[in-house]
Amino acid sequence: MALRPPEVRVWWNEPIARGELLWIVIAFLWGLFMFGMMIYWHLEGKQNLSTEVYRIDPEVFAQRAEETTEKYKIGEEGDTGIPIVAPPPGSDVYMVARLWEWWPVLQLEKGQSYRLHISSVDWQHGFSLQPVNINLQVHPGLEHIITITPQETGVFTVVCNEYCGLGHHTMTGRIRVVEPGQGG
């Protein structure tokens, strides 16, 4: 038994029972299949994480975000003072993660694609778009550019889901999605 040395000293020559062998083959093929599935999704699937990433000085990133915000600002989110930015479809939009906010609020059009630039200027944060449930890790010094195409209109929240210190649970942001042509 398992607590004693094998009774048959040359255990590596013993034949394997048929059922056991069959399961090994099935399990191996299933593993191959699951491996193939990830590759298949890269070719045919529509949800793949972009690998377009640049090293960037956090200050430069913040600066660029300020500039686009300045350029496409259409108002402020309620009485929070956070600017709402409505960039033209297809353009580059910025979202800054910092202790403890996602800045600015974005207004996007349904069915249009945008190049969303995300980075942090301090610690790591977690971009968790709810209730869509898209979750990405955000690092300081790494600018991640994701082409994203909103599929439904409404108000969506960005929750921070990487623990980022004592204000972590107050770190939220917003993306508004409107019908095409209704943007500010």
Added chain:
Amino acid sequence: MATAAGELGVIGGIAAKFRSCPATGLKVDLAAERLIKANAVVAVVYLAIGGLLGLLVALTRWPAIHLLDADTFYLVLTAHGINVLLFWIIFFEIAVLYFASAILLNCRLATPWLAWMAFVLMIVGSLLTNWAVLQGDSSVMFTSYVPMQASPNFYLGLILFAVGALIGCGVFFGTLVIAREERTYEGSVPLVTFGAITAAIIAVFTIASGAIILIPTWLWSLGYIANIDTLMYKLVWWGMGHSSQQINVSAQVAIWYAIIGLLLGAKPLSEKVSRTAFFLYILFLQLASAHHLLVEPGLSAEWKVFNTSYALYLAVLGSLIHGMTVPGAIEAAQRKNGYVNGMFEWLRKAPWDNPAFAGMFLSLVLFGFLGGISGVVLGSEQLNIMMHNTLYVPGHFHGTVVAGTTLAFMALTYLVLPLIFQRQVIWPKLAKWQPYLFGIGAGGISLFMMGAGTLGVSRRHWDITFSDALLSFDYPPAAFLMMGLNGIFAILASIGGILYILITVGTVLWGKKVDASNALESLGPMPARVLQSGSSANVAKHGSAEAHHLPGTYVIVGVFFVSFVLYYFVNWKYLSELWPMS
């Protein structure tokens, strides 16, 4: 010793004291026995502390109760992760390593003084880190992702602890060498020892990764290093963090084999297959840190796909194999034990009121269905987008490391108490219920955290009502239900955990002494045939070349496989409904 005659064995010119175990006939090195006791006791203390903190966390995350304030919550969560995941598990594993080497090989332990030094280092390290966390300036979670910084003692404690554990592995390997040289066993090492060797080899790799990342981070916290790269930190940190989970899996599978060997007289269907399955862990685990980095910027998709699958899922294959050979070994043994009727008499008539068996079997089932399946889904490159850093992640690993590993360790304890501490378990009636309470509780927290995670709820989050946030948000009502259920099952698990602590401590202090007359019955209920054989080590003579008739096992494995495949595809369906992104 009060029990079997203390025997002074002089082997290879070195005196070591042995006793002979009345239940198994094994020769027990007394120095090893003392070390096993010490490490196991400290482990249980850390489980008691860490488990209690887990309950506080769960009650805080239950929105209707919301027990702790935010700062305390993050502190307690940090302490929970460290005390259970590191200190409880690793102290216990060191005890398992000494058991699987010195005891199972009838050998003296190599350099007991060094093993004591390791023990002291681990204690000092674990106290130091805990002390740092209690100061309140190191609530960085056990992952301590840079550039968030803990106080230097936080890292230093972990480093000392790791050095201690590494020395413990060294003692284990030393003992293997002595056993080989002094020919204390014949042929190859037992499968359980082989599993322990797997665990120890992975541990060495793990601790090396830990040193590579924690030492610079410690220096950084002291101001000697200006900057630690955030991505590099995670890559190397998870070389430790994930690989150490495979230590747990190896140890836990070895324990499954040990328990069914002792209680049912079960032996592996095929030594070759089971050993190869362990070996797959060693070969492919190093790649595992990838599946913690699937939505990280700055790593190529090719790298992620290849590594998250540990190269074509070959390490997962190891677990899938054990998932069949362990129930298969039980069925084969039980059929030998006379339970031959129908498909499942072998399982129905298994010693379900023996907590060691019940705990072991629940651990097997919960680990496979909850922890295993969810782990593969979570570790699929694109599917991770829907789950990263949500409560799905703790849901998954409470299936592996709590319902799986912790429950397996608890189950083993019911055999360690009579065999090593030589005490009969007190309150056998309560002990009978303990694995069910803890197993169902742990299964529940695993399941409901996964449920909340599927609905998007963030992990490590104090307030899912966002009452202090400038921009507020409501998770769906179902998420609140999940958090409530999580709280209820956390209470259940805690009752099971408290029972375990009481029974263990009570037994060590007040349990009836075990001697030759009651040794076998002290292991708890077991099949008549095993009892009659006079020693639980003497049954099981069926060779693996024999054709096995295992219809029940095939049904169980079939159900598992179908669940796995269905759940896997459901998640791809969910993914296809997400906003397109590239």
